[in-house]
Amino acid sequence: MLEISNIDVYYGDFQALWDVSLAVGDGEIVTLIGSNGAGKSTILKTISGLLKPKTGSITYDGIRLNRLPAHKIVELGICMVPEGRRLFPQMSVLENLEVGAFLSQARQVKGDTLNWVYEIFPVLRERAKQPAGTLSGGEQQMLAIARGLMSQPKLLLLDEMSLGLGPLLVQDISRVISEINKLKGITIFLVEQNVRLALALADRGYILENGRIVDQGDAKVLWSSDSVKNAYLGVGPVTEKG
Amino acid sequence: METAIQIITYGVIVGAVYGLVAVGLALLLGVMKYLNIAHGTFIMLGGYIAFWLFTLWHIDPFVSIPLVMLGMFIVGLILYRVLLSPLLKSPVGLRIGNSMLITFGLLWVLDNAATWLWTSNVRSITTSYTGEVLNIFGVKLPYTGLAGFGLALLVIFALHLLLTKTYFGKSVRATTQDPEAANLMGINIGRTYLISCGIAIMLAGVAGAVIVSSYSITPAGGLNWLLIAMIVVVLAGEENINGVFAAGLVLGLVEAVSVFVTGASYREVIGLVMFVLVLMFRPQGLFTRRVRGT
Numbered sequence: 001m002l003e004i005s006n007i008d009v010y011y012g013d014f015q016a017l018w019d020v021s022l023a024v025g026d027g028e029i030v031t032l033i034g035s036n037g038a039g040k041s042t043i044l045k046t047i048s049g050l051l052k053p054k055t056g057s058i059t060y061d062g063i064r065l066n067r068l069p070a071h072k073i074v075e076l077g078i079c080m081v082p083e084g085r086r087l088f089p090q091m092s093v094l095e096n097l098e099v100g101a102f103l104s105q106a107r108q109v110k111g112d113t114l115n116w117v118y119e120i121f122p123v124l125r126e127r128a129k130q131p132a133g134t135l136s137g138g139e140q141q142m143l144a145i146a147r148g149l150m151s152q153p154k155l156l157l158l159d160e161m162s163l164g165l166g167p168l169l170v171q172d173i174s175r176v177i178s179e180i181n182k183l184k185g186i187t188i189f190l191v192e193q194n195v196r197l198a199l200a201l202a203d204r205g206y207i208l209e210n211g212r213i214v215d216q217g218d219a220k221v222l223w224s225s226d227s228v229k230n231a232y233l234g235v236g237p238v239t240e241k242g
Numbered sequence: 243m244e245t246a247i248q249i250i251t252y253g254v255i256v257g258a259v260y261g262l263v264a265v266g267l268a269l270l271l272g273v274m275k276y277l278n279i280a281h282g283t284f285i286m287l288g289g290y291i292a293f294w295l296f297t298l299w300h301i302d303p304f305v306s307i308p309l310v311m312l313g314m315f316i317v318g319l320i321l322y323r324v325l326l327s328p329l330l331k332s333p334v335g336l337r338i339g340n341s342m343l344i345t346f347g348l349l350w351v352l353d354n355a356a357t358w359l360w361t362s363n364v365r366s367i368t369t370s371y372t373g374e375v376l377n378i379f380g381v382k383l384p385y386t387g388l389a390g391f392g393l394a395l396l397v398i399f400a401l402h403l404l405l406t407k408t409y410f411g412k413s414v415r416a417t418t419q420d421p422e423a424a425n426l427m428g429i430n431i432g433r434t435y436l437i438s439c440g441i442a443i444m445l446a447g448v449a450g451a452v453i454v455s456s457y458s459i460t461p462a463g464g465l466n467w468l469l470i471a472m473i474v475v476v477l478a479g480e481e482n483i484n485g486v487f488a489a490g491l492v493l494g495l496v497e498a499v500s501v502f503v504t505g506a507s508y509r510e511v512i513g514l515v516m517f518v519l520v521l522m523f524r525p526q527g528l529f530t531r532r533v534r535g536t
Contacts, residue, residue, distance in 0.1 A: 048426060074428035086423035088416045099416045102409065103428040151428060 001026045001187060002047070002078075002155060007056030009039075009046050016042045018211045019056070024155065029181050029188040031198040031219070033228070034208035040191040041083055043208070044157050047189075048080040049073040060155070075103055077154035081161065083191075085144040089133030093124055093143055096132050100150030109152065117146040120176055138169040145173070149180070155187045156180075162194045170194070174201050199223045244380045249498050255387040257494020259452055261487035262394035263467050264474035265401065266445035268486045271475060272418045273438045275334055276326060276341035280349040281471055282464030284443050287352065288314050288450025289459040290360060296367045303367050303455040304389050307448060314447025318440035321348075326439060327432070349464065356461035366458035390452040397448055398487045401441075405483065414438055469510075473517045479527015488529050 002024040009017040016039045024030045034040050045051045047058060049070035058065040065073055088096050097117065101110045118125040121142040127135060132143055141161060148156055158177070162170045174197055180186050192198035199205055199219045207215040207227050215227035222228050267281045278284075288310050295306040325348065329340050375382040405411035416424040417434045425431050453459060453467070474493055478485035493513055500512040520528065 050422060050425070069430070070425045071428045071430045074426065080426050082423060082426060086420050086426075088419040088423070090419055091412070091415060095412060095415075098409075099412050099424070099427050099429070102413060106428075107409070147427070 001061055002189070003059050004043075004047070005057050005059075007046065007053035007058065009042055009051055009053050011042075011051075016211050017046070017053075020208075020211070020213055021056075022206050022213060022216070024187060024189050027181070027185050027187055028204065029178070029190065029202045031190040031192055031202035031205045032208055033192055033195050033198050033205060036193065038208045039211040040208055041159055042211075044080055044082075044159050044189075044191055047073075047157060048078060074151055074153075075105075077152070078157065079148045079151045079153035079155070080157040081144050081148040081159060083159040083163065085140045087132040087135075087140055087143055087147070090131055092129050093132055093135070094128040096143055096147050097124070097150050100147035101152075103151060106150060106152045110150070113150050113152065117149050120149075120180070121146055138165055138173075141165060141169070141173060145176070149186075153186060155189065158188065158190045160191060160193060162192060162197055170197060177201060195228060199228070245502075247381050249502050250495065251381055251383060253495035253498030254491060255383070255391045255494070256498065257491035258391045258394035258487070259449070259456065259490070260470055260474050260493050261398060261490025262390075262445070262452060263449045264471040264478070264490060265398055265483065265486045266442040266449070267468075267471040268475045268478065268480075268483050269401075269438060269445065270442040271338075271480060272483055273414055274326070274330075274341075274435055275337040276329070277338050277345070278442070279342050279345040279468065280352060280464070281345075281446055282466065282468030283349050283352045283356075284314065284317070284446035284464075285450040285453060285467050286356065286459050286461060286464045287317070288447025289454035290356065290365070290450070291447065292451035292454050293365050293367055293459065296369075302369060303451050304393065307393070307451050310447045310451045311444045314450075315440045315444040317447075318443025319436060321443060322436050322439035327435070330432075330435070353461050353464070360461070362461055364458045364460050365454065367455045369455065372455070384456070386456045390456050393448070393452055394487075394490075397445065401445070402484060410434075410437070470513065473513045476517055476520055477528050479530030482527055482530045485527060485529030489527070492528065 004023070005021045007017060007020050008015060020043060032040050032043060042051065046053055047065070049065065049068055053066060060076055060078060063076060088099065091099070097114060098110070101107050101113060106113065123139055124143060124146055127139065132140065135143060145161065161173060165173070177188060178201060181188050190198055190202060199222060202219045205216065205219050205222045206213050207222070215222065215225060263285060267278060270276050270278050291310045291313055292303045292306055295301040295309060296303055325344055326341065329337060329344065332340050371385045373384070375384050376388065405415055413424065413429045413434050416427065417429060417431050421431050450459065470493070474486060474489045477489035477492060493516065496516060497509050497512055501509050
């Protein structure tokens with residue numbers, strides 16, 4: 001459904017992505033891993049329209065995304081949960097979710113979607129009236145994902161969802177991700193520094209180094225490959241291998 | 243006792259107008275991070291529209307307000323399209339400075355245009371009820387002041403409802419807090435900015451209509467009202483539109499009391515002293531509760 005071919009992306013004069021191509025198929029969970037600063041978030045920002053590729057093309061169900069503004073891309077069913085949650089801190093949990101369902105197609109089914117995300121993350125129902133900024137880190141990440149789901153996405157882009165969360169929370173949230181993929185058929189494209197988590201969750205993976213895709217393949221195969229060891233070692237010392 | 247009540251009533255009536263004067267400035271500052279130096283000049287422009295509608299066609303200023311609002315809303319849309327939207331390319335940190343420079347230039351252009359078109363005469367609207375007071379147990383309430391108070395209350399309440407109850411309002415607040423995240427939720431932030439700018443200038447226009455009926459306007463009078471608006475915005479706290487009305491009342495009350503105690507010559511000084519004190523000791527404003535950011 002999503003196809004990126006040969007894109008170069010710049011921040012001003014600085015080239016962040018070099019000739020990147022990747023594809024995400026319907027119903028898949030695909031991950032993009034790589035060390036800090038490799039350009040992972042840049043790819044997500046380019047897909048969601050915050051950055052524009054200089055060359056190459058991005059298509060989604062045959063529609064070219066290159067020149068579309070970000071809010072039009074959401075309309076097509078691509079929603080990004082940005083790194084660092086990026087909630088609206090002074091708005092209540094419920095209001096954050098309502099803003100998630102801003103588009104008219106999402107607004108029509110808002111009530112049902114709301115019940116559904118409350119089922120997935122019951123804590124959000126309890127905190128509905130509280131300002132989002134007063135939630136704990138884990139609750140904020142849940143709200144960020146729930147807010148993204150409110151837009152009724154067909155493709156959910158997740159940027160560093162495990163960052164700063166304890167291992168138990170990370171487990172919880174990855175279980176939820178795999179559930180919404182299996183039960184709702186929502187395609188997931190996951191950017192992660194936590195390689196173990198990402199490859200356990202994903203069907204396929206891509207490895208990004210210095211703005212270039214250096215390896216790709218089945219998640220289980222990648223897990224035992226040399227390039228993963230390199231990317232993994234780039235993050236920190238390995239104490240044990242799964 | 244009567245004097246005390248009279249002072250408080252006067253302070254509240256003036257304070258409500260102060261809140262109304264500041265709310266458009268606060269809206270633009272909150273949503274776009276633009277400081278509109280020409281805000282007071284747009285207030286004057288709204289006042290002139292009401293003045294000419296009254297002078298030429300005898301339309302009561304409180305009746306002509308919908309027309310003033312419509313006209314100023316369109317002025318706001320044009321302002322955004324022509325002068326303000328190009329500034330969005332500059333990083334957020336530079337926006338306040340850049341917008342100040344541009345609107346400062348605009349202020350001189352509009353000032354001089356208004357002087358050229360309508361002379362620098364002091365203008366005000368004298369209706370059949372101007373100067374008449376409602377006397378309640380010895381407390382005197384001027385009708386125009388009461389109408390201005392009621393209107394300020396109504397406008398600010400309507401804005402509050404718009405921002406908290408409607409989808410458009412929620413998109414405005416989301417854009418205020420994180421434009422990029424709002425964009426990722428499908429909000430067309432360019433459109434949100436455009437409409438917000440229209441509303442901000444429209445609110446300046448309403449304030450102008452109230453001022454021309456209770457006080458007076460001149461082409462250069464905008465700067466004084468800008469000063470008051472800035473004091474109120476600082477008292478309320480940046481990005482706190484709900485606090486603006488309360489901050490206006492505080493300024494109005496403090497001024498009224500200080501005029502009674504020290505005489506009218508220190509009226510403006512009191513406001514500026516509050517401005518400095520708040521910036522020094524409570525820069526987040528009097529009415530902002532700090533919510534931990536994400």
